[in-house]
Amino acid sequence: MKPGYCDRLTRGFYTRDVLDVAPDLLGKVLSVRLPDDTVVRSAITEVEAYRGDGDLACHASKGRTDRTEVMFHEGGKVYIYLIYGIHWMLNVVTSTEDVPQAVLIRGVEQCYGPGRVSRFFSVDRSYYGEDLTLSPRIWIADGDKPSQIKTGCRIGIDYAGDYWKSRPWRFFV
DNA sequence: TCAGTGATTAGG
């Protein structure tokens, strides 16, 4: 077994509600195998939860489109999209089929900022839909649960209105 | 503080 396979998180971790999965992702180790076979790893330090069709901050609240399609799939897949023409936003799909939810990875130990995270791991559009429980090039490994978890409001979603903007769905170490 | 950058989306 190659490193990363033995402690890889399995389906059951992801097929729970996003508000349970998001804080549980803190301390877990995001891992990417590059084309040259080196593996980049870093523990997750900050995430945000986006929860289904009611959450106006969630892309899936506008319905099923080519971009949001994977959020309607069973948890454990990658949802990644380009923002401002420059930055890739890496998300983990959670919950069960037809319940669109995702967790945005905002920070890892090596760097902070969702755009920087994707650059650090060299992930882009080609990772859209990749299955974290099966993929040979991206997975999440078990890691130490942080002793303390903080919460706050999600960032950059002014368009979603006061109610959704004020949900404390950002989790960080 | 603010421009850059291009995929995605709704609307004609």
Add this chain to the structure above:
DNA sequence: CTAATCACTGAG
């Protein structure tokens, strides 16, 4: 087809 929007970053 067009135009607006955008879960951000880095330079000034």
